[in-house]
Amino acid sequence: MRLHRNLVFAVIDTLKAVFNENKYADKEIAKALKRDKRWGSRDRSFIAETTYDIVRWKRLYAEIAEVKEPFSRPNLFRLFAVWATLRGIELPDWKQLEDTPTRRIKGRFDELSQTRKFRESIPDWLDELAVKELGEEKWTKEIAALNLQAPVVLRTNTLKNNKKELRDSLFKENIETHTIKGYKDALELNERANVFSTEIFKKGAFEVQDASSQLVADFLEVEPGMRVVDTCAGAGGKSLHLAALMENKGQIIALDIYENKLKELKRRARRAGAHNIDTRTIENTKVVKKLYDTADRVLIDAPCSGLGVLSRNPDAKWKLQPEFLEKIRKTQAEILDRYSKILKDDGKMVYATCSILPSENQKQVEAFLQREAGKDFRLLNQKIVLAHESGYDGFYMALLEKSK
Structure with missing residues (x-):
């Protein structure tokens, strides 16, 4: 592979924003990709994947390069040199990459790879916490899986087409996919591609949604004609799935504290042809109280640490702090107590997170069942x-029933 200066510089600039200015990797990468309209798909892929790689392996690479945060520009080039060397990429004769100790990099990599916190590039506190919650063996396997690049999975929008029709339509646009056993509406891309630029995406034939996330709406056991409340709807991935499962019959009330996310949900719902979603911003406690004892089904897709989705958000492990985890567990308990009141007698509720920690998952549910x-x-x-x-995101979901 031949390295191009403008692409490498785009990576360095993006890393500076992510590491030193605490910006979100996905947003900074999206911004970087708009810098030069002449860049083709391969160029854009290089910027995105290289940036994500260095973000993912920050601790390991920094240890090998012997640099500390905040990273100066020369330090960021040293991180890049480590990335390139470990991939067997020949470094060009640029002054920023002079005197890269190639042999020493490989030796340090072999040495540090004996220790999980360096090999998997994770903060000490997170490694200790996960061992405590999951056990040594399970955590070792899980963090290795979460450091792999996430596959691209689509959810067929059954309001517009079925899985076979979608697969055929994608094939016509030169995108090959395969089905996934046990996931009835899912298709996985054989190779990464920009599916958002396809005509069928613009027509609402599918959504990009990880296979694990697709299990949640099914788990709620909805039926056409029901009244369903999605209490932490965000931009609405699961609301849209619920609308399809309900065949646009009945009502879905999508709640969130962020109005801008619900605006995005409205836009997505129009494209998907989902007509039974009513969005409501939680501006005060009255919005939720008005819904008490009215819903056949309630979905609580709770805010969480996001540790199950590190493969697609690798910068989360650097942004996450122990104090945040303590705070989010309290929030989860408050949300469960408050939003569970929306459910009618004999109704069903799902509590879900994209976390792998029992303290956010089954222990939250156990504690809820013990409370008033x-x-x-x-x-x-x-x-x-x-x-x-599973090979997909880490997730948890619990189905609960309310009796009279």
Whole structure:
């Protein structure tokens, strides 16, 4: 592979924003890709994947390069040199890459790879916490899986087409996919491609949604004609899936504290042809209280640490702090207590997170069932999805029923 100066400089600039200015990797990469309209798909892929790689392996590469944060520009080039050397890429004769100790880099890599926190590039506190919650063996396998590049998975929008029709349409646009056993509406791309530029995406034939995330709406056991409340809807990936499962019949009330996310949900719903979604911003407690005892189904896709989706958000492990985890667990408990009141008697509720930590998942549900707010509920089923077992995001979901 021949390295091009303008592409490498785009990577360095993006890393500076992510590491030193605490910006989000996905947003900074999107910004970087707009810098030069002449860049083709291969150029854009190089910038995105190289940036994500160096973000993912920051601790390991920094240890090998012997540099510390905040990274100066020469230090960022040293990180890049480590990345290139470990991939067997010949370094060009640029002054920024002079005197790269290639042999020493490989030796240090072999040495540091004996220790999990360096090999998997994770903060000490997170390594210790995950071992405590999951156990040594399970965590070792899980973090290795979460450091792999996430596959691109699509969810067929059954309001517009079926899985076979979608697969055929994508093939006509030179995008090959395969089905995934156990995921009824999912197609996985054989090779990464910009699916958002396809005509069928613009017509609403599919959404990009990880296979594990696609399990949640099904888990809620919705039926056409029901009243369903999606309490933490965000930009609406699961609301859209629920609309398709309900065949546009009945009502989905999508709640969120962020109005801009619900605006994005409205836009996506128009494209998907989902007509039964009513968005409501939670501006005060009255919005939620008005819904008490009215819903056949409630989905609580709770805010969480996001540790199950590190493969697609590798910068999260550097942004996450122990204090945030303590705070988010309290938030999860408050949300469960408050939003569970929306459910009618004999209704069903799903509590879900994209975390792999039992303290955010089954232990939250156990504690809820012991509290006053959960006294009328019983756990019907729960699903723990780990990345090293499924090949997709880490997820948790619990189905609860409210009795009279």
